[in-house]
Amino acid sequence: MKSFVRCVWGAQDLYPEGNLFRKNLGSLQREIQIVMQNKHMGKKFVTYVLGQRNYDFLTDKGLDCVLVNKKDALFDPIKRIWLHKIYLIGAAMQDFDEIVYMDWDTQPFKPIPGNFWDTLRQKDTFQAPLYKYSSIKMPHRGNRWASKVLPSGAFIYMADKSIPDKLMKYEHVETLRDRWLDEIYYGAYTDDQYGGWKNTDFYREHFEPEWCNIRKGVYKKENNCFGHPKTRVIK
Numbered sequence: 001m002k003s004f005v006r007c008v009w010g011a012q013d014l015y016p017e018g019n020l021f022r023k024n025l026g027s028l029q030r031e032i033q034i035v036m037q038n039k040h041m042g043k044k045f046v047t048y049v050l051g052q053r054n055y056d057f058l059t060d061k062g063l064d065c066v067l068v069n070k071k072d073a074l075f076d077p078i079k080r081i082w083l084h085k086i087y088l089i090g091a092a093m094q095d096f097d098e099i100v101y102m103d104w105d106t107q108p109f110k111p112i113p114g115n116f117w118d119t120l121r122q123k124d125t126f127q128a129p130l131y132k133y134s135s136i137k138m139p140h141r142g143n144r145w146a147s148k149v150l151p152s153g154a155f156i157y158m159a160d161k162s163i164p165d166k167l168m169k170y171e172h173v174e175t176l177r178d179r180w181l182d183e184i185y186y187g188a189y190t191d192d193q194y195g196g197w198k199n200t201d202f203y204r205e206h207f208e209p210e211w212c213n214i215r216k217g218v219y220k221k222e223n224n225c226f227g228h229p230k231t232r233v234i235k
Contacts, residue, residue: 002098002117004041007088008058009050010081011072031104032061040108040225046095048088050074066091082182083171085153090164098125098159105229106154106212112225119210124193125160127209128152128186129228130200130218137178138187141197149200151186154228155212163189 008028036043047065049055051072058065068091075083085101092099098117120127128151136147158164170176170185178184190207191197200218208219212226 001096003092003096003100004045005089005092005096005099005101006035006045006047006104007049007085007101008047008054009073009084009088010077011051011053014073014077028104032058032063035104035107036061036063038107040111045102046092048091050084050088066095079180080171081180082153083168083180085182086164086167086185089156089158090168093158093161093164097161098157101156101158102226103154103228106226108225109227110225116211116225120157121159123208124190124206125158126151126163126186126189126193127157127207129155129212129214130203130208131183131214132216132218137181137184138191138197139177140175141191143197146197146199149187149203149218150183151190151207152214152217152228153182153186154214155209155226156186157209 035041043063045064047058047063049058049065049067050069052067052070054072055065055067068088073084074087075081089099089101092101098120100120130149131152133148133150136144137150138147141147167185167189170188171179173179173188176184176188190203194202194206204219210221211224212228213220213224214228
């Protein structure tokens, strides 16, 4: 079984006024409306949710949701905020054999081709577009360029039920910097699959999904059908 997946967690009252995450939650309602109006996908995804209030809001919108826990947050809502995403993806992988997770501002901008899933299956069981940060994130790689590139959390293909648990274990690896960021976990995981970081061409061969372009992405694919960010209605 396979599915497209999105996630929601948190609540504005967990954060002080002016906090970035509080602002992001405030804009989520608009992003949800835009996603629901996308003619290439609409409501054809499952949303995994933390928080009874979030679940009630989303189901009232007519979305297909799974309430994983009635609490709004299970980890430190600031220091480990993005760990919630990995946790919820793990819940989705208990229900499906393969998924494509999407951030709310990731959308298809043209029809999803019939060979979409078959093409993803030609590479590794974890895939995410390679993203270039402006600052160093993985200094242990020993190369300035390599230290700034990580798999993006905006679009993730996963087809191995053991991966979420493996990702969660990086939370305890103290040598990793910026462990509040989920993309650190994805970078550590993809590095470890082949004995460490190789190069961007090797990454593309194994982990780069051909269907999604992202802002500041290392690779721009001409035949892609998803974009991030896509914050307008796709008509």
